[in-house]
Amino acid sequence: MTTRRPPRTLSRSRQDYLKALYVLDPSGGAVPPSRIAARLGVSAPSVTNMLQTLAAEGLVNHPRRAGANLTAEGRRQALTMVRRHRVLETFLARVLGLDWSEVHEEAEVLEHHISDRVLDAIDRLMSHPSEDPHGHPIPDGHGRLARRALAPLVTLPLGARATVREIRDRDRRRMAAWKIAGLVPGARVRMCEVRALDDVFELEVEGRRLVTGSEGLDGILVERRRGSGDAR
Amino acid sequence: MTTRRPPRTLSRSRQDYLKALYVLDPSGGAVPPSRIAARLGVSAPSVTNMLQTLAAEGLVNHPRRAGANLTAEGRRQALTMVRRHRVLETFLARVLGLDWSEVHEEAEVLEHHISDRVLDAIDRLMSHPSEDPHGHPIPDGHGRLARRALAPLVTLPLGARATVREIRDRDRRRMAAWKIAGLVPGARVRMCEVRALDDVFELEVEGRRLVTGSEGLDGILVERRRGSGDAR
DNA sequence: CGAAATAATTAGTCTGGACAAATCCGGCTC
DNA sequence: GAGCCGGATTTGTCCAGACTAATTATTTCG
Numbered sequence: 379m380t381t382r383r384p385p386r387t388l389s390r391s392r393q394d395y396l397k398a399l400y401v402l403d404p405s406g407g408a409v410p411p412s413r414i415a416a417r418l419g420v421s422a423p424s425v426t427n428m429l430q431t432l433a434a435e436g437l438v439n440h441p442r443r444a445g446a447n448l449t450a451e452g453r454r455q456a457l458t459m460v461r462r463h464r465v466l467e468t469f470l471a472r473v474l475g476l477d478w479s480e481v482h483e484e485a486e487v488l489e490h491h492i493s494d495r496v497l498d499a500i501d502r503l504m505s506h507p508s509e510d511p512h513g514h515p516i517p518d519g520h521g522r523l524a525r526r527a528l529a530p531l532v533t534l535p536l537g538a539r540a541t542v543r544e545i546r547d548r549d550r551r552r553m554a555a556w557k558i559a560g561l562v563p564g565a566r567v568r569m570c571e572v573r574a575l576d577d578v579f580e581l582e583v584e585g586r587r588l589v590t591g592s593e594g595l596d597g598i599l600v601e602r603r604r605g606s607g608d609a610r
Numbered sequence: 611m612t613t614r615r616p617p618r619t620l621s622r623s624r625q626d627y628l629k630a631l632y633v634l635d636p637s638g639g640a641v642p643p644s645r646i647a648a649r650l651g652v653s654a655p656s657v658t659n660m661l662q663t664l665a666a667e668g669l670v671n672h673p674r675r676a677g678a679n680l681t682a683e684g685r686r687q688a689l690t691m692v693r694r695h696r697v698l699e700t701f702l703a704r705v706l707g708l709d710w711s712e713v714h715e716e717a718e719v720l721e722h723h724i725s726d727r728v729l730d731a732i733d734r735l736m737s738h739p740s741e742d743p744h745g746h747p748i749p750d751g752h753g754r755l756a757r758r759a760l761a762p763l764v765t766l767p768l769g770a771r772a773t774v775r776e777i778r779d780r781d782r783r784r785m786a787a788w789k790i791a792g793l794v795p796g797a798r799v800r801m802c803e804v805r806a807l808d809d810v811f812e813l814e815v816e817g818r819r820l821v822t823g824s825e826g827l828d829g830i831l832v833e834r835r836r837g838s839g840d841a842r
Numbered sequence: 843c844g845a846a847a848t849a850a851t852t853a854g855t856c857t858g859g860a861c862a863a864a865t866c867c868g869g870c871t872c
Numbered sequence: 873g874a875g876c877c878g879g880a881t882t883t884g885t886c887c888a889g890a891c892t893a894a895t896t897a898t899t900t901c902g
Contacts, residue, residue, distance in 0.1 A: 391888080421891060421892080423892080424889070427852095474735060488728075491722075492720070499707060499708060659859080663858095663859095
């Protein structure tokens with residue numbers, strides 16, 4: 379329970395935990411250890427351990443048996459990791475021509491090892507992009523993030539039109555499928571039919587018909603396009 | 611003394627030791643532990659330890675109290691590290707515009723963390739460069755290295771002309787000085803005067819006069835230009 | 843309410859890779 | 873040949889960060 383200052387440079391492991399805490403709940407709510415364990419692929423005791431360390435360092439709050447969330451400082455650190463990750467993904471896709479669906483894993487490693495100097499250089503090279511290849515906004519150097527009002531595609535009401543904005547980037551297989559179906563950032567979609575009981579959704583993606591279960595759409599966020607009523 | 615196979619993927623530390631062994635004697639002679647310790651900034655016992663591990667894994671030969679050198683497999687691994695390092699340096703300088711004198715440290719970290727896929731992509735982006743920014747040749751994907759007959763600048767006989775080919779890249783301060791003096795890969799030089807007793811060398815670098823001690827030239831390799839006799 | 847089921851925490855280990863202190867060996871000097 | 877010196881090695885620790893097994897707290901449900 380000693381409360382020491384965090385080391386001037388965070389270990390890779392710490393960075394991972396902080397980032398996980400952020401992405402598992404960007405709004406800063408308490409995240410249960412089990413979810414962190416699942417995301418990072420470590421055991422539950424490892425999570426408890428590290429959370430205690432991070433708490434002693436003032437990077438997270440961790441009341442006993444009540445999950446954890448980031449302190450202001452922890453959030454700052456997490457956001458710089460998010461920035462690094464997204465800048466790198468953009469770079470890997472735009473400059474090196476890697477595929478949309480494979481940049482995530484590469485960035486996941488590099489984000490821990492690239493210096494600020496190199497990060498700034500690639501950011502400059504791309505003229506400070508504001509979105510990564512999956513459509514996520516890139517925080518600026520001070521951890522400020524453009525906020526947007528997006529909704530999960532599955533919640534789109536019958537007949538409504540929308541534009542795809544963000545794609546969750548953790549499952550390669552699903553991402554490949556989406557790409558084939560045309561579900562990429564910027565694509566225009568319309569919800570044509572919802573059979574809630576069967577969990578079947580029928581929609582139009584850039585004019586083409588797509589029929590799928592909700593499972594197959596989970597992780598796609600859209601921005602509603604006004605001017606088209608719900609009906610029909 | 612158990613002889614187990616090396617892990618399919620070498621730890622960062624192993625990679626460092628192998629590369630050090632290679633650069634400290636590219637021709638494959640025995641390197642004393644003390645030199646490795648100095649280069650990697652670790653203690654002597656750590657070196658002995660790791661050499662024993664690497665020997666058990668068949669990556670180095672390490673007869674007792676007789677230094678160590680790379681096995682064929684160790685050398686292969688070392689050369690892929692050298693390749694990574696040099697490709698990265700080239701990329702950092704040419705594409706990201708970092709300075710000649712600062713790319714080394716960055717590459718030193720990244721070489722351990724970049725995937726083959728990304729390495730190939732940046733190599734392709736630059737159309738497979740054959741030399742890094744300091745003039746060192748870049749091994750190909752199979753560890754083959756263009757051999758060149760270079761001599762230390764200080765051994766250049768009086769009156770002889772030569773072209774600078776390689777610059778050792780470990781000392782930032784000296785590299786900055788060389789850059790200012792015009793001693794960069796490709797520069798043409800002529801040895802004008804040697805006062806061996808005082809350890810003073812006077813030379814012409816791209817037409818400009820430079821006076822310095824041998825200390826200040828250590829680490830510059832040149833290719834002799836024929837057609838200019840030794841005398842005056 | 844009490845008993846299971848579930849989730850979190852504690853306790854104790856392991857592994858990689860470093861270190862300092864102590865010891866050992868080979869070669870040079872006298 | 874005896875002694876000494878410096879580099880190499882052995883020995884015993886430490887640290888971060890993971891793990892398993894055992895324990896405890898919380899939630900849910902009969």
